Amino acid sequence: MDLTSDLTAEQTEMKTTKDQKTLLAQANHYINPSSGGIVPPIDPSVTFARGDDLELIGNYVYGRYSNPTYEQLESIVCELEGGEKALFFASGLAAIAAVFETVNMGEHIVAPKVMYHGTVDWLKRISEKRKIGLTLFDPTDPSALTQSVQAGKTSLVWIETPINPSWDVIDIEKAALAAHSAGAILAVDCTVASPISTKALQLGADIVFHSATKYLNGHSDLNAGVLVTGEINSRWEDIDTVRRLTGGLLGSFEAWLLLRGMRTLAIRWERCSESAMKIAQFLETHPAVEKVMYPGLPSHPSHDIARRQMTAGFGGMMSLQMKGGEAAAREFVSRARLFMRATSLGGVESLIEHRRTVEGPHSEVPVNLIRISVGIEDVNDLIADLEQSLSSVSIS
Numbered sequence: 375m376d377l378t379s380d381l382t383a384e385q386t387e388m389k390t391t392k393d394q395k396t397l398l399a400q401a402n403h404y405i406n407p408s409s410g411g412i413v414p415p416i417d418p419s420v421t422f423a424r425g426d427d428l429e430l431i432g433n434y435v436y437g438r439y440s441n442p443t444y445e446q447l448e449s450i451v452c453e454l455e456g457g458e459k460a461l462f463f464a465s466g467l468a469a470i471a472a473v474f475e476t477v478n479m480g481e482h483i484v485a486p487k488v489m490y491h492g493t494v495d496w497l498k499r500i501s502e503k504r505k506i507g508l509t510l511f512d513p514t515d516p517s518a519l520t521q522s523v524q525a526g527k528t529s530l531v532w533i534e535t536p537i538n539p540s541w542d543v544i545d546i547e548k549a550a551l552a553a554h555s556a557g558a559i560l561a562v563d564c565t566v567a568s569p570i571s572t573k574a575l576q577l578g579a580d581i582v583f584h585s586a587t588k589y590l591n592g593h594s595d596l597n598a599g600v601l602v603t604g605e606i607n608s609r610w611e612d613i614d615t616v617r618r619l620t621g622g623l624l625g626s627f628e629a630w631l632l633l634r635g636m637r638t639l640a641i642r643w644e645r646c647s648e649s650a651m652k653i654a655q656f657l658e659t660h661p662a663v664e665k666v667m668y669p670g671l672p673s674h675p676s677h678d679i680a681r682r683q684m685t686a687g688f689g690g691m692m693s694l695q696m697k698g699g700e701a702a703a704r705e706f707v708s709r710a711r712l713f714m715r716a717t718s719l720g721g722v723e724s725l726i727e728h729r730r731t732v733e734g735p736h737s738e739v740p741v742n743l744i745r746i747s748v749g750i751e752d753v754n755d756l757i758a759d760l761e762q763s764l765s766s767v768s769i770s
Contacts, residue, residue: 394454395641398454398637398638400412400637401413401446401450401636402449414443414633415443416629419434421437422434437626438621438623441623444462444623444624444626447632448462450633451584451590454569455573455574455582455602456575457575458603458606459603459606460600460602461600461601462598462629462632463601463617463623463624464598464622464628465597465599466492466565466586466598466599467493468620469601470493470583470599471622472601472620473530473581473613474530475613476530477500478506478529479505480507481507481527481530482509482527482529483497483509483528484509484522484528484531484532485508486511486537486544487510487513488513488542489538490538493563509522513537519533519549523552524556525555526556528553528558531552531556531558531559532561533546533560533563534562534563534566535564535567535572536566536676536689536691539667541674541676541691541692542675543676543679544679545682546562546574546577546578546579551578559580559581559609560578560579560580560581561579562582563585565583566589566689566720568584568589568643570639570643570686571647571685571688575602579604580603581604581610582601583600583602585598585599586598586600587718587720589639589642589643589720590636591632592638592722593631593635593721593722595631596628598628598632643687644686644687647688648687648753649751650668650670650689650691650692651668651671652753652757653692653753653756654668654671654692656761657692657760660764662698662764662769663695663697663764664695664696665694667693667694668688668692669684670687670688690719690747690748691745691747691748693729693743694743694746695744696742696744696767696769698767698768699741700730700742701768702769703743704731705768706744706763707727707744709762709763710759710760711759711762712724712751712756713725713726713760713763714726717732722749724746724748725747726747729744
């Protein structure tokens, strides 16, 4: 269904001549053709009527296949990423699982050994249950990915960049060359980079993934995931089939909330990137801090790659390691007053967490690592809160 089929020629031209900030803020220059309303509506229908001739009145059959609210959302993300098609799912892991579902028994997956722990858990599960080969490479070793792929056997290379929670940045172009040389596809989790800053498809990726719960939505009030493909092919059609048969779609209200949240993505990303840089610089000079991990800092091992790939800011995610070990790290987090002690990322509010506590006993994260998500609050207030927390920690 073309929601803008009745637009004037002038309106149509405006739709095709815009920066991504304009695309987001105006919801792709949405104008309701019947009412003139400028806010995209919610269509809650899960079933769609047929006419007297028993043919569908519109382009929709059933909510498990698609819905006008989903498609409005998907068209914007697809254009933002420069892709051919986008599919939204009820959660980030539902989208990730749909990609992994396309890997057959006996084939092989390559992925970083340190990344979002839910992805690692799911990879290990399907590797054990479905006899799928799995190689988890060291993302800090520039040659590890190339050495991990197996020509004719590797079906999927999955990378995350920046990597949670070390924020190492993987070179997408090099990863694409390695994957394609083995006959595999490259899927990139760009949740932390956001499509404002990193265009994975233009750098050679075949599929880009976002946990839309995070920066795309930005308000910590819904779960969602999205996949965008650079080409509609048999694999993409298989992913579409997985979504339809498993029913892992967003609800219409959640899709509408997400669309509303995305309209401020560009300005939220700019604000949190600016604040995070100031906070990272403050932490890097503090005597109680052992190490700061933020790709915007020149001291970060992946800074040069980040500068090439992240063209509009480095985002709001960082980690630090405390002097004094786990006890000092836990005390620092417990002393926070403005930062909220909670997991997740990309919301308007700033969060802090002791990452090993969140990930559990199987985590490979250092025990003194603290993860921070910088929101859009006043940066001086945030720095003051970190200062008072650090000053009260006992460093032995």
